[in-house]
Amino acid sequence: MQTILAAAKVTLSLAFLLYASWSDYKTREVSNRVWAFYAPLALFLSLSELLLNDLSKLPFFGLSFGVTAAFAIILFYTGAFGGADSKALMCIALALPFFPETLFKPIFASGISPLAQNLFPLTIFSNAVLFAAASGIYMLLRNLIWRIKTGKKIFEGTLGTESIGKKILVMITGYKVSVAKLKEKWHVYPMEDVEEGEDALKRKLVVVPKDEGRDEIVERLSKAVDAGKIDAYVWATPGLPMLIFVTIGFIVALLFGDVVWLLVSFVLG
Numbered sequence: 001m002q003t004i005l006a007a008a009k010v011t012l013s014l015a016f017l018l019y020a021s022w023s024d025y026k027t028r029e030v031s032n033r034v035w036a037f038y039a040p041l042a043l044f045l046s047l048s049e050l051l052l053n054d055l056s057k058l059p060f061f062g063l064s065f066g067v068t069a070a071f072a073i074i075l076f077y078t079g080a081f082g083g084a085d086s087k088a089l090m091c092i093a094l095a096l097p098f099f100p101e102t103l104f105k106p107i108f109a110s111g112i113s114p115l116a117q118n119l120f121p122l123t124i125f126s127n128a129v130l131f132a133a134a135s136g137i138y139m140l141l142r143n144l145i146w147r148i149k150t151g152k153k154i155f156e157g158t159l160g161t162e163s164i165g166k167k168i169l170v171m172i173t174g175y176k177v178s179v180a181k182l183k184e185k186w187h188v189y190p191m192e193d194v195e196e197g198e199d200a201l202k203r204k205l206v207v208v209p210k211d212e213g214r215d216e217i218v219e220r221l222s223k224a225v226d227a228g229k230i231d232a233y234v235w236a237t238p239g240l241p242m243l244i245f246v247t248i249g250f251i252v253a254l255l256f257g258d259v260v261w262l263l264v265s266f267v268l269g
Contacts, residue, residue, distance in 0.1 A: 006103040009095045010254065012041055017247040024241035028187065028211065030084040035091055042095035050201045057098075060118065060156070068121040073075040085242045092250070093121040104254050110265055111257020122259045127249030130259055132242065136172035143171050148174035156231060159192065166205045173202045173207075174237035179225050182218055182236055191235035192218045194224045207238060227234060 014036040020030045050058050070082040072089040075081035081089075099116045099239045108113060116123040147154050154166060154176075182188055189209035195202050201224060205216070251261060 002049060003102050005045055005052070006100040008040065008043045009049075009101060009123060012038070012045065012094060013095045013250065016091070017088065017243070017250055018190070020084060020240065021243045021247045024243045025187070026086060027268065028239075028241070030089075030243070035084075035087040038091045038185035039094055042091055047111065061097045064119050064121070065093040065120060066167060067092035068097075071122065071125075075199075082242065083253045085246060087120055088243060088246055089125060092124060096120050096135075096226065097256070099123070100254070107255060108257065108262055111259075111262055113258035115187035116258045123261075124246065124249045124253050126258065126260045127252050128242065128245040129249075131248050131252075135240065139172050139175060142175050146176055152233075153229070157201075157203050159205060159235075160206045166207050169207050170235055172203055174235050176231050176233040177236045179218070179222050179234055180232075182234065184224065187238065188236050189214055190221060191237050191240050192221070193217050194220050194230065203230060205235065209239060211216045 007262055018035060020034050023030050023034070046061060069090050074087040075089075076083060076086040097120060098118065099112055099120045101112065113123065115126075132160060143154060153160070154171070155162065164176065170191050177188060182190060190210055191206050193204055193206050195204070221230070225232050256262065
């Protein structure tokens with residue numbers, strides 16, 4: 001029965017996370033109904049498992065959820081996580097507060113770290129952050145290849161006067177795309193804007209793109225391109241939702257365990 005309940009919790013979590021990731025990618029929104037269904041079902045299955053198998057773990061279940069919920073709320077209010085990301089982490093804590101050892105054995109035995117054993121949702125989070133960081137390396141390489149292939153400057157005009165911090169952030173989260181494609185792909189956000197200066201048009205980087213005002217920025221960039229004031233290629237980001245990385249982190253955690261722990265163990269021998 002414990003194996004059946006563990007399998008039900010993993011299946012439930014994977015189904016909701018995949019749907020939420022798809023919804024977030026397609027519409028940049030996840031209905032609260034997703035979490036309203038996920039949370040009570042997860043809680044019911046976890047409590048059933050504890051009642052039928054080991055009620056002594058109930059305080060540790062409460063501790064795991066409490067720590068995860070507090071962490072998720074802090075991430076949300078500091079702007080590091082979106083509302084859907086935080087809710088997903090809390091729902092995972094209700095479903096799988098501990099690594100489901102009765103169901104899965106990681107490919108590397110050492111993958112079950114102390115964190116995974118007691119605070120499994122935070123293992124999923126650390127995996128997610130790692131894969132999100134890996135996407136930054138891909139972006140950086142893509143931009144360097146673009147620079148070599150085209151021979152053009154990466155930061156043209158007044159963009160060259162922006163701070164090094166902004167430039168690095170843009171290079172690991174965005175890439176060059178034509179304004180024409182930017183118009184077609186609504187889920188791609190401009191990472192630069194233009195404004196008329198006293199002497200010339202000024203280009204500036206936008207390191208935190210938002211839905212609000214996106215179309216207006218794209219229109220300004222389009223007019224500047226048509227007028228020949230800027231190059232046809234501008235900085236933009238696909239803005240991959242963190243939920244996608246959380247889902248990847250969840251799957252990898254089941255198969256390999258705590259990837260950060262594995263990497264640290266490997267480096268330290």
